[in-house]
Amino acid sequence: MSKLLRGLVAAASLILAAGCWDRVEIEDRGFVVGSAIDEGKDGAYELTFQYIVPSAMQGKSAGGGHPSAQSFQNVSSTAATLFKAARKMSNETSRPPYLEHNKIIIVSERLARAGKIQEVLDLFVRDPEMRRAAKLMISVGQAKKLLEIKPPIETLPVQYINSTSENPQKSESIVPATTMGHVHRFLLEEHSFAIPRITQTDSKVSLSGAAVFGSDKKMKGFLDGEETTGKNYFSGTIKAGAVEVEIEGKPLLFEVKRASRTLYANVSDPESPAFTVNVRIEGNVGETYSHVDLLDPQVIRMIENRVSDKIREIMYVVLEKLQKEYKADAIGLSDYLNENHYRVWKKIAADWDRGDHLFSKCKVDVKVHTRLRIIGAIERVQPEGE
Amino acid sequence: MSESASDDKRGESYVFPDMQENIGHIRRMLGDPADLVIRIISIGGGERSCALAFLSGLSDKAVIDEQIVRQILKAGRFGQEDTGMDISEVLGGLRNETMSVSQVLEVNLWSDVIKAVLYGDTAMFLEGADDVLLIGTQNWKERSIDEPPTEALVRGPREGFTEKIETNIGLIRRGIRDMNLRFVSYTIGRRSRKTLILTYIQGIIHPAIVEEARRRLDTIDIDDAPESGFIEQWIEDSFLSPFPQLLHTERPDKVRAALLQGKAAVMLEGTPFALILPTTFVALIQSPEDYYERWLIGSLIRLLRYLAVIIALFAPAIYIALVSFHQGMIPFKLAFSIAAAREGVPFPAIIEAMVMEGTLELLREAGVRLPKPIGQTIGIVGGLVIGEAAVQAGVVSPIMVIIVAVTAISSFAIPSYSAGIAFRMLRFATMLAAGILGLFGIILTFIMISTHLVRLRSFGMPYSAPFAPMFITDWRDLVIRSPVTFLTKRPEFIQTKNINRANKRGKRS
Amino acid sequence: MKSFEYGDREIGTTEVVYGVSNMVIGFGVLTLPRSLAAMTESSDGWISLMIGGGAALVFGWLIALLCARFPKMGLSDMTKAVANGAVANVVAMLFACYTFLFVGYETRGLANISKLYLFDRTPEEAICLFFLLVLAYGVAGPSAALLRLNLIFLPLVLIIVFLVLTMNITFFNMHNLKPLFVTDWQDTLKATKGTVFSFLGFEIFLFYNAWANRPKAMKKAILGGLAIPLFIYLIVFVFVIGIFGSEVTKNTLYPTAELAKQVEIPGGFFERFESIFFTIWVVTLFNTAAMAFDVTIIALRTLFPKPKRMTWVIWLCPLIYLVSMQPQSVTEIDTFGEWISYAGLAIGWCLPAVLLGVAKMRRIKGNEQAS
Incomplete structure (x- = not known):
């Protein structure tokens, strides 16, 4: 026993003396909170990391310190591979990059369109230092510009973008944040998908819209805000939203509280499966300027129909665009076939949104059922009979 | 001086019939200390006389004055030499009729006499008698029973052990008035000769624990054990372990609870800290207040x-x-x-x-x-x-x-x-x-x-019971302390002889 | 003293249940979902799992029968009773080699995963060294204590697994499980091989049988102990597929750890749950390795009774270290594991079955009074 003990002590002191391989103190880490990847010269990649300057962050919250100092620092580096670019950065900054807190990965539109998304993201999925929860976005224009904006409320641009991307609860035109975990899956499975789009206007960013990728992993194009809404109705990822309809020439805002989608496919002819999409919506009146009697069942039915029509309209627009222009099934029809009509799907999988482009030819019927539950806390704000 | 009895070198030396010789002997044995008091009294004012010997710091002066000296002075009928009583009858009479002290012994061995005097008893040498009366006059200035400073509770009895072992025994007895409560006494310390008490409840405790405890206590051979910590270190299982394998406590209620659980306790004279054995890891984290x-x-x-x-x-x-x-x-x-x-x-x-x-x-x-x-x-x-x-x-x-x-x-x-x-x-x-x-x-x-x-x-x-080995019934008093009405069984892991400690609420049998 | 010395060398039924589960749950949970998803389509791996589990239960039952037939006897004694001393020695030697290699594999695998998830630059050699030191300390004590350790560690592992699963419940998507029953029979059977392997390990209780205090209850204990890992495997597999989908699972080295990786404790004190998950996982790997090591020593001591336990520990540790350092890459570790699994299948499962058959034919029974 004591021999063993002595051996242990000896080994421990030896290890201590030799130094501990992995010990890097927290203040020596270069915390990266966001990264942007752009195209460099000659097919090289330009990698930009947003580093935190902890002392400046602290200074702001404590009121003292150096309030003028910037709390973040962007460093870029260009190399043929991303790993090398990151390595190069270690040579140029005092603190080597540490990516465990990397929240956001922004890839530029050009890279995405060139079909390089797989190459770009390999490092981010492979390295165990990376998180599956990091979010991926596709930027319109240069990606690293987005990391440089001066955000209105938050201290860090990344924090600003990150918080904004978590808003689908309130906004229907943002596709749900796509984490690296999801992306990993998209990259492995052979179907199309959508990733949030990020656009910059002055010192603000907007996350509405989506970038659509085909099953060849090339970006096909963007969907704008309204189209994204339609896409969300198709995928059943609507958490909340608002639909504006006109009642008697005046606007009425219908607030979507709950939305669900069910799919049904008729695969009697495997070459052209026919889909029926049923969307059920529940909600209430958010705001209205019209004078209709909201307690009248007839009026309610009318509002419901208008809302249904409006939503169907939106959905058909996006369907048209996906089927005809992008030829990419980003609305999950292929998943449905795979899950429920496995054998049929196996036959046509190769020709779905590649080859014969069966997706572009298939018939999709959209049905929307709206229920108006609550008219709001009040019936009207104008006196009756005005 | 004649060494009639005491020259027997192998065995015991006996008390001399001559009083003066005895006085001289006890003085020599103890090195004529300043606190040794020798008082020679003539019984009832008569011809016969006796000598009292005690150590002033350890004995109760009031008892000696009032109950011994005074009574002897009044006992006239034993004082005369011509009453026809023989000397042992006189001694017996003094013992039985004169002393108003509860604890009186008649011995004739010097070792007993010296030991008793060192404990604070009074020895009475009667001129011409072969025996000595040892009168229980031990009195030690004792701390009062206070709240234990190291284990204060918000709610719970405000009494703690003291340095006096009789008091401590009393404190335990006062809480468990069971005839099966056992106190086994040991004398620890070659020179300090302190009393050590092993206490347990016969019929609850598993006999093997008592046996093992006694075996280990018997091995103690040391000149002095100033505190129960010495005992703890002597009888613990592993001296390499950082964890205490006996729980020490100043609280009588804690000891009583342990006894009722089927554990044993060791108390040492001169320290308020009792040791509870066997101890488990879980016991270190529990406090009486939980209950x-x-x-x-x-x-x-x-x-x-x-x-x-x-x-x-x-x-x-x-x-x-x-x-x-x-x-x-x-x-x-x-x-x-x-x-x-x-x-x-x-x-x-x-x-x-x-x-x-x-x-x-x-x-x-x-x-x-x-x-x-x-x-x-x-x-x-x-x-x-x-x-x-x-x-x-x-x-x-x-x-x-x-x-x-x-x-x-x-x-x-x-x-x-x-x-x-x-x-x-x-x-x-x-x-x-x-x-x-x-x-x-x-x-x-x-x-x-x-x-x-x-x-x-x-x-x-x-030590890790009842986690490993697992005793699932003991889990109701482990991390969660179930309502008292549910705690109807003694801990299973101690393997008590008597399992039930309460009947289910409302059911009497 | 006899009655009181609560089984310092005796092993209770609970210990057997926990020990069997802990022995079986090792790397299996981490790697099994990947190998299953790679061989089967969609979520059909569960069928293979059930078949593999069924096979394990059958062999578990046979081993339990053998144990109950020869109460208070280890595998060597059983073999001696059925055949003769020479055969018994060969069996003990084989078993010792098997468990010895198993410890090496386990140690290396542990170092490998820790390197991936906890360390960056720390060499695997150092991780192995430290682990082996702790292992040596663990094995230095009595076997019964090692088995009791299971009672503390297994609940920890179960809690952490369920914690990871519940925290992932929001990511669970029923659609990922569909379509059902699409894998053909051959693939399902092929995948079964991997699942059978992941149930290996409990055969070491053939040796611990010598100290089991209720040999009659062995059957229940072993089968119960096997049911826990079967359940865990099933639920973990279903969750992994339900969360990642078949494709991702196929392409992730340790899907279960990845599951822990995406947990984000809301407002929590910790991020990166997988580090905690993995840290706890070390505990079960330790226990598996320690029990295997213990059995190696027990088997060797039946062959060479002279040297003390501690001597064996001190001599075997460097050897295990050498063995564990042999594979050079993940694929080599896997191959190494596969060999060991084949050996385990032969020595740990088939051999006892044969033994039982011979014993039944010759009507040999163990000591009746001991039960």
């Missing part, structure tokens, strides 16, 4: 203490591991504020933590040793050093100060003081391991501690 409070409160407090153990053991280690190895585990914003706070700190986290924890231990030690009025200074100095100044000087980060404070508080929340020390000691090991291997090091130390606990035994009882 005095209502069960929800008791359970919550107990959970809190388990948490305290975990914090006391691992908090600084986890801090080190997170700050030096796995920064990714610290949430986003906290990571940056720690990084900012540590910006100016010149040491790695392990050194920082070691320095701070070391300082804390020093402060604690200094605080214990200092007299009370100066003790406050330590508090102020310590507070300044550990807190403000160290941070201001940039030697340590503010987070470290919080960690140190939390671990200190947690380690003091553990009811058993010696267990608290054990945990604090192990804390340094976990910190070191965390400094070398991060979380992996922490888990390796955790494995080692667990292995050790499972292997450790206290008087043959597995």
Whole structure:
């Protein structure tokens, strides 16, 4: 026993003396909170990391310190591979990059369109230092510009973008944040998908819209805000939203509280499966300027129909665009076939949104059922009979 | 002087019939000490005389004056030489009719006499008698029964053991008026000759525990055992273990509860600390108050203490591991504020933590040793050093100060003081391991501690019971302290002879 | 003293249940979902799992029968009773080699995963060294204590697994499980091989049978102990597929750890739950390795009774270290594991079955009074 003990002590002191391989103190880490990847010269990649300057962050919250100092620092580096670019950065900054807190990965539109998304993201999925929860976005224009904006409320641009991307609860035109975990899956499975789009206007960013990728992993194009809404109705990822309809020439805002989608496919002819999409919506009146009697069942039915029509309209627009222009099934029809009509799907999988482009030819019927539950806390704000 | 009886070198020496000779002998034996009082009285004012010998500091003067000397002076009928009584009848008469003291013995061995006098009894030598009367006059200035300072409770009896073993026995008897309560006495110490009591309840305790305890107590051979800590170290199972294998307590209620659970206790004369055996790991974390409070409160407090153990053991280690190895585990914003706070700190986290924890231990030690009025200074100095100044000087980060404070508080929340020390000691090991291997090091130390606990035994009882080996019925009084009405069984792991301690509520049989 | 010395060398039924589960739950949970998803389509791996589990239960039952037939006897004694001393020695030797290699594999695998998830630059050699030191400390004590350790560690592991699963419940997507029953029979059977392997380990209780205090209850204990890992495997597999989908699972080295990786404790004190998850996992790997090591020593001591336990520990540790350092890459570790699994299947499962058959034919029974 004591021999063993002595051996242990000896080994421990030896290890201590030799130094501990992995010990890097927290203040020596270069915390990266966001990264942007752009195209460099000659097919090289330009990698930009947003580093935190902890002392400046602290200074702001404590009121003292150096309030003028910037709390973040962007460093870029260009190399043929991303790993090398990151390595190069270690040579140029005092603190080597540490990516465990990397929240956001922004890839530029050009890279995405060139079909390089797989190459770009390999490092981010492979390295165990990376998180599956990091979010991926596709930027319109240069990606690293987005990391440089001066955000209105938050201290860090990344924090600003990150918080904004978590808003689908309130906004229907943002596709749900796509984490690296999801992306990993998209990259492995052979179907199309959508990733949030990020656009910059002055010192603000907007996350509405989506970038659509085909099953060849090339970006096909963007969907704008309204189209994204339609896409969300198709995928059943609507958490909340608002639909504006006109009642008697005046606007009425219908607030979507709950939305669900069910799919049904008729695969009697495997070459052209026919889909029926049923969307059920529940909600209430958010705001209205019209004078209709909201307690009248007839009026309610009318509002419901208008809302249904409006939503169907939106959905058909996006369907048209996906089927005809992008030829990419980003609305999950292929998943449905795979899950429920496995054998049929196996036959046509190769020709779905590649080859014969069966997706572009298939018939999709959209049905929307709206229920108006609550008219709001009040019936009207104008006196009756005005 | 004639050495008629005492020259028998192998065996015992007997008391002489001659009184003066006896007086001389006892003086010689004890080296004629200043506190030896010899009082020669003529019985009832007659011709016959006797001598009283006692040690003034150990005996009750009032009893000797009132109940012995006075009575002897009045006992006229034994004083005359011509009453026809023979000398042993006189002695018997004095013993039976004169002394108004409850404890009187008749002996004739010098060793008994000396021992009794050293214990504070009074020896009465009657001129011409072969025997000596030993009169129980022991009296020792005794501390009153106070609330035990090391184990104060908010709710619970305010009595604690004292240094006097008779009082302590009384305190236990007063709570368990059961005829099966046993007190086995031992004399410990070749020179100190102190009384040691092993107590248990016959019929509840498993006989093997008693047997084992007696076997171990019999092996004690030492000149003096000043405190029960000596006994503890002599009879414990493993001296390598950092964990106490016998629980020491000043509280009679704790001992009584243990006895009723089927455990045994050892009490030593001259110390208020009794030892409870066998002890388990869980017992270190339990306090009598868990049972005095209502069960929800008791359970919550107990959970809190388990948490305290975990914090006391691992908090600084986890801090080190997170700050030096796995920064990714610290949430986003906290990571940056720690990084900012540590910006100016010149040491790695392990050194920082070691320095701070070391300082804390020093402060604690200094605080214990200092007299009370100066003790406050330590508090102020310590507070300044550990807190403000160290941070201001940039030697340590503010987070470290919080960690140190939390671990200190947690380690003091553990009811058993010696267990608290054990945990604090192990804390340094976990910190070191965390400094070398991060979380992996922490888990390796955790494995080692667990292995050790499972292997450790206290008087043959597995120390980690009732976790491992598992006794599922004991779990109702483990992490959660179930309502008293549910605690109807004695702990199973002690394998008591008598299992039920209560009937189910409302059912009498 | 006899009655009181609560089984310092005796092993209760609870210990057997926990010990069997802990022995079986090792790397299996971490790697099994990947190998299953790679061989089967969609979520059909569960069928293979059930078949593999069924096979394990059958062999478990046979081993339990053997144990109950020869109460208070280890495998060597059983073999001696059925065949002769020479055969018994060969069996003990084979078993010792098997468990010895198993410890090496386990140690290396542990170092490998820790390197991936906890360390960056720390060499695997150092991780192995530290682990082996702790292992040596663990094995230095009595076997019964090691088995009791299971009672503390297994609940920890179960808690952490369920914690990870519940925290992932929001990511669970029923659609990922569909379509059902699409894998053909051959693939399902092929995948079964991997699942059978992941149930290996409990055969070491053939040796611990010598100290089991209720040999009659062995059957229940072993089967119960096997049911826990079967359940865990099933639920973990379903969750992994339900969360990642088949494709991702196929392409992730340790899907279960990845599951822990995406947990984000809301407002929590810790991020990166997988580090905690993995840290706890070390505990079960330790226990598995320690029990295997213990059995190696027990088997060797039946062959060479002279040297003390401690001597064996001190001599075997460097050897295990050498063995564990042999594979050079993940694929080599896997191959190494596969060999060991085949050996385990032959020595640990088939051999006892044969033994039982011979014993039944020759009507040999163990000591009746001992039960």
